[in-house]
Amino acid sequence: xxxxxxxxxxxxxxxxxxxxxxxxxxxxxxxxxxxxxxxxxxxxxxxxxxxxxxxxxxxxxxxxxxxxxxxxxxxxxxxxxxxxxxxxxxxxxxxxxxxxxxxxxxxxxxxxxxxxxxxxxxxxxxxxxxxxxxxxxxxxxxxxxxxxxxxxxxxxxxxxxxxxxxxxxxxxxxxxxxxxxxxxxxxxxxxxxxxxxxxxxxxxxxxxxxxxxxxxxx
Ligand code: ZN
Numbered sequence: 001x002x003x004x005x006x007x008x009x010x011x012x013x014x015x016x017x018x019x020x021x022x023x024x025x026x027x028x029x030x031x032x033x034x035x036x037x038x039x040x041x042x043x044x045x046x047x048x049x050x051x052x053x054x055x056x057x058x059x060x061x062x063x064x065x066x067x068x069x070x071x072x073x074x075x076x077x078x079x080x081x082x083x084x085x086x087x088x089x090x091x092x093x094x095x096x097x098x099x100x101x102x103x104x105x106x107x108x109x110x111x112x113x114x115x116x117x118x119x120x121x122x123x124x125x126x127x128x129x130x131x132x133x134x135x136x137x138x139x140x141x142x143x144x145x146x147x148x149x150x151x152x153x154x155x156x157x158x159x160x161x162x163x164x165x166x167x168x169x170x171x172x173x174x175x176x177x178x179x180x181x182x183x184x185x186x187x188x189x190x191x192x193x194x195x196x197x198x199x200x201x202x203x204x205x206x207x208x209x210x211x212x213x214x215x216x217x218x
Pocket of ligand 1: 020
């Protein structure tokens with residue numbers, strides 16, 4: 001079982017489902033040649049895909065092209081079903097940094113056939129996840145700087161203010177489909193600048209005032 005930790009408050013949650021948004025930043029949707037969707041595009045990663053700071057991503061043998069995507073992670077603290085956007089942030093207990101590891105070659109083949117993405121997005125080690133800061137420590141989750149570097153070289157440098165769907169709207173939308181439980185995590189999409197990592201690379205992902213991850217690739 002994987003846990004999400006909030007060291008500042010000594011809270012721990014068993015991680016439940018991880019609900020992810022695709023194409024939530026217009027510039028990133030464009031760089032992959034995708035249309036900007038009207039409603040959020042959702043997919044899930046299993047909790048078994050989570051690794052922590054310092055753990056290694058292992059690229060599965062069925063892929064030749066593994067991509068990084070730095071994302072703001074939202075940790076749910078109480079059950080949310082059909083919540084409206086105006087009260088949605090009350091259900092958030094913490095914020096963290098995630099990297100949505102994606103087997104782009106596999107995903108593109110699946111997309112072309114209209115098949116689901118799980119094996120491209122949910123494999124073991126596909127979800128590096130930092131510890132969380134308390135939600136109360138983040139004044140505005142849509143005003144955070146997200147960065148990702150490979151071997152010290154900056155690749156992604158974005159801001160959560162560029163999200164198409166903002167955190168309250170995301171929670172309202174998801175909670176009308178899937179009841180959110182304590183320990184569930186939402187990955188909110190990635191800004192532009194995604195690209196490939198190879199065995200031997202080291203990723204550093206950071207969201208200022210939220211957290212940092214250092215993740216080697218093997
Ligand atoms: Zn993503």
